[in-house]
Amino acid sequence: MVNMDAYQALTAVHIALIYAVLAVPLTLSYKTTKIINFVHINFITYGAYAAVLLYTFLGVDNVFVAITAAFIIGGIMGVIDNVAVFEPLSRRGANVVILMIASMGLWIFYKYLMYSVLDVLSRVAKANLVSVLLRFETLPRVVVGGMHVTSAFLTAAITAAALALMLYFILEKTAVGKAIRAIADNPTLAEISGIPRGRVVNVMWFMAGGMAAVGGVLWAIFAIATPEVGDTLILQVFAIAVIGGLTSLSRTALGAFIIAFAENLGMAFLNQVFGVPTSFKPFITFSTLLIVIIAFPPLGAGGGLPYRFLRKRR
Amino acid sequence: MTGQNLKIVVAIIITLIIGIGIGYGISLATPTGGGQASSSPTSTGGTTTVTVTKTVTPSTGSRTKVYKIGFTLPLSGELSSVGKMWERVAKMAIDDLNKKVQAYGFNVRFQAVILDDATQDEKALQNVQTFAQQGIKVVIGPAASSQVKAVKSYADSNHIVIISPSSTAPTLAIPNDYIFRTVGSDALQAKVLAALVEHEGVKKVVVFYRNDEYGNAFAEFFKKYFEESGGTAILQSYTTGLSDYSSEVNALAQKVQSSGAEAVVLISFDTDGANILSHAANNPVLSKVRWFSSEGVHGASELLQPSLAKFLISVKFMGTRPQTPHNVLYEQFAKRFKEMTGSDPPVFSENLYDAVMLAGWAILRAGTYDGAAIKDALPKVAAHYYGPSGWTYLDENGDKAFQQYAIWSIKQVNGKYEFSDIGVYQGGAVTLTSQPG
Numbered sequence: 001m002v003n004m005d006a007y008q009a010l011t012a013v014h015i016a017l018i019y020a021v022l023a024v025p026l027t028l029s030y031k032t033t034k035i036i037n038f039v040h041i042n043f044i045t046y047g048a049y050a051a052v053l054l055y056t057f058l059g060v061d062n063v064f065v066a067i068t069a070a071f072i073i074g075g076i077m078g079v080i081d082n083v084a085v086f087e088p089l090s091r092r093g094a095n096v097v098i099l100m101i102a103s104m105g106l107w108i109f110y111k112y113l114m115y116s117v118l119d120v121l122s123r124v125a126k127a128n129l130v131s132v133l134l135r136f137e138t139l140p141r142v143v144v145g146g147m148h149v150t151s152a153f154l155t156a157a158i159t160a161a162a163l164a165l166m167l168y169f170i171l172e173k174t175a176v177g178k179a180i181r182a183i184a185d186n187p188t189l190a191e192i193s194g195i196p197r198g199r200v201v202n203v204m205w206f207m208a209g210g211m212a213a214v215g216g217v218l219w220a221i222f223a224i225a226t227p228e229v230g231d232t233l234i235l236q237v238f239a240i241a242v243i244g245g246l247t248s249l250s251r252t253a254l255g256a257f258i259i260a261f262a263e264n265l266g267m268a269f270l271n272q273v274f275g276v277p278t279s280f281k282p283f284i285t286f287s288t289l290l291i292v293i294i295a296f297p298p299l300g301a302g303g304g305l306p307y308r309f310l311r312k313r314r
Numbered sequence: 315m316t317g318q319n320l321k322i323v324v325a326i327i328i329t330l331i332i333g334i335g336i337g338y339g340i341s342l343a344t345p346t347g348g349g350q351a352s353s354s355p356t357s358t359g360g361t362t363t364v365t366v367t368k369t370v371t372p373s374t375g376s377r378t379k380v381y382k383i384g385f386t387l388p389l390s391g392e393l394s395s396v397g398k399m400w401e402r403v404a405k406m407a408i409d410d411l412n413k414k415v416q417a418y419g420f421n422v423r424f425q426a427v428i429l430d431d432a433t434q435d436e437k438a439l440q441n442v443q444t445f446a447q448q449g450i451k452v453v454i455g456p457a458a459s460s461q462v463k464a465v466k467s468y469a470d471s472n473h474i475v476i477i478s479p480s481s482t483a484p485t486l487a488i489p490n491d492y493i494f495r496t497v498g499s500d501a502l503q504a505k506v507l508a509a510l511v512e513h514e515g516v517k518k519v520v521v522f523y524r525n526d527e528y529g530n531a532f533a534e535f536f537k538k539y540f541e542e543s544g545g546t547a548i549l550q551s552y553t554t555g556l557s558d559y560s561s562e563v564n565a566l567a568q569k570v571q572s573s574g575a576e577a578v579v580l581i582s583f584d585t586d587g588a589n590i591l592s593h594a595a596n597n598p599v600l601s602k603v604r605w606f607s608s609e610g611v612h613g614a615s616e617l618l619q620p621s622l623a624k625f626l627i628s629v630k631f632m633g634t635r636p637q638t639p640h641n642v643l644y645e646q647f648a649k650r651f652k653e654m655t656g657s658d659p660p661v662f663s664e665n666l667y668d669a670v671m672l673a674g675w676a677i678l679r680a681g682t683y684d685g686a687a688i689k690d691a692l693p694k695v696a697a698h699y700y701g702p703s704g705w706t707y708l709d710e711n712g713d714k715a716f717q718q719y720a721i722w723s724i725k726q727v728n729g730k731y732e733f734s735d736i737g738v739y740q741g742g743a744v745t746l747t748s749q750p751g
Contacts, residue, residue: 007564007597278565
């Protein structure tokens with residue numbers, strides 16, 4: 001008998017690691033700019049496709065090369081969005097709602113740009129690029145205590161750890177990181193004290209876009225890459241970021257584990273013990289979200305939005 | 315202010331360059347076959363509209379009559395990987411149809427109007443309504459049975475002929491409606507799959523199926539036939555439209571282990587099926603049992619990915635699919651498609667091709683572009699048409715009456731993996747001509 005519970009747990013950890021890589025940059029960008037950014041969806045999809053296209057056209061089968069390329073592409077997208085759309089709009093006094101709608105426009109733009117480009121590339125490559133199963137064997141498959149740990153799992157674990165270290169180092173130890181945190185706390189005060197806000201925000205967007213794109217690669221090598229990959233993940237990613245109160249990076253990472261475990265282990269438990277169909281998975285995701293929000297008022301585990309808005313008004 | 319204007323101008327120029335690049339890429343990649351093709355994708359809030367205009371030099375001075383045929387295809391969303399390929403099949407079919415009707419001396423031209431339904435029920439309905447407003451009376455698609463169900467009452471009351479190339483749910487076999495299907499209902503395919511599993515000596519299976527119109531009906535029919543012949547089928551459904559199915563696959567493994575089933579029968583579409591199989595390949599329980607499937611994952615290039623293909627061969631993966639054996643027309647069609655796109659025609663491509671042909675000939679036979687007349691003409695035309703999908707004779711429900719089925723699997727030929735038909739279903743029995751591997 002193979003212990004399937006252990007496999008469920010392993011899958012849950014794998015998904016949690018990817019969710020964390022996807023959701024932490026959303027929290028980072030929200031807390032610095034207060035933009036509810038739908039382009040996050042495109043960061044994920046474009047990251048996944050950076051790996052797919054490198055593999056298809058250049059035969060790159062080293063997963064870490066793909067991850068680096070995805071980080072750069074996602075990062076550049078993040079900076080372009082800010083310089084071309086968010087920055088000019090906020091300079092003209094656009095409020096958060098307008099910025100959010102602008103980001104929705106960008107989301108649709110990027111999504112169908114991707115479809116159009118893939119149309120052409122599919123013809124050039126004479127291959128179907130709309131749904132791609134990408135499997136790298138850069139890292140070996142290991143057997144721990146009779147359990148097969150896949151290459152994709154090891155990649156996700158190492159990448160998540162490296163990104164966490166990088167984020168910690170940049171935000172806590174460097175001047176740019178301190179500036180990002182200062183802007184997140186109080187943008188006006190930060191600017192008055194001489195922080196070059198535009199440049200610092202660009203650095204933040206580069207990091208946020210890059211990280212989300214890396215998450216896209218991790219997802220593609222675990223599940224499957226389609227031009228809809230970001231769209232299908234975004235509800236979970238937002239749920240996780242809200243659990244982190246859209247302010248706390250560490251609690252967002254914790255939220256990733258809460259959601260991934262509820263979705264996978266919780267679902268498996270209900271399925272085995274009570275025979276609940278696995279179709280209930282999305283239900284579990286969002287009831288977990290509601291429970292966390294209600295149990296840790298005012299909103300989310302990070303102190304919450306209403307609290308911050310109230311404090312600002314006072 | 316000048317800085318602002320400069321930025322706007324630069325942005326416009328960049329957008330133009332991107333647009334020209336895409337257009338040039340498409341024109342390079344599109345095989346030119348008599349006439350100029352222009353394709354312009356525009357998107358509005360999640361719906362991509364692709365209008366294809368085909369200019370054919372008129373042979374005589376007289377005015378050519380143009381008939382529009384609507385297509386609602388899953389160009390985005392869950393079925394987008396096949397939908398994108400179907401778009402090419404649709405264009406190929408319209409080209410062929412135009413050449414053919416001109417060869418017969420008709421001074422008419424068919425024009426495809428292709429809309430994206432994002433594999434969603436309500437978008438499919440919206441598209442059919444859009445076609446109705448444009449005066450289009452014949453619509454090819456939608457793909458999924460649940461979508462066909464969604465457009466049915468509108469089509470019936472507005473006299474729009476719907477020809478779905480891929481809806482197979484037995485629940486939609488209804489006489490005297492405006493819904494036609496150029497593929498057989500799954501009631502028979504379920505029987506073939508049950509016969510295949512039985513032929514392989516498997517007595518107990520878990521059926522892992524999509525929780526939708528297609529999966530539910532297929533699973534129930536499979537269970538009925540499989541248990542009639544003395545087997546045991548345990549049903550386990552999964553939610554559709556997820557980004558990943560790993561936890562569903564783990565639950566499946568648990569079910570297989572606790573029930574002692576010898577095989578899994580997978581009833582899926584392509585992207586979800588490929589994802590499920592890729593997780594099963596890494597699962598110690600699921601890589602030890604046999605796997606069978608319906609037509610859903612046939613032709614999905616993901617299955618040819620080496621690590622997945624190796625798994626499929628090791629579990630002697632076999633599936634059923636609607637196909638007419640020894641059909642030279644299909645072989646020619648598949649060869650042409652592969653030359654054009656580099657990949658095998660995805661599932662139901664031939665049924666789509668024939669749907670377009672039937673639509674064209676039915677419009678000509680009706681003599682007038684009127685829904686009711688075309689509806690009456692369609693079965694008459696179909697009774698005398700033989701194409702890549704075989705004989706298209708329609709039964710009283712407007713579904714393909716004589717559907718034959720092939721057994722398919724993955725084979726390794728000269729170091730490359732490919733889809734291969736390894737047997738047929740004839741006279742109530744499965745005959746295998748070769749083994750997977």
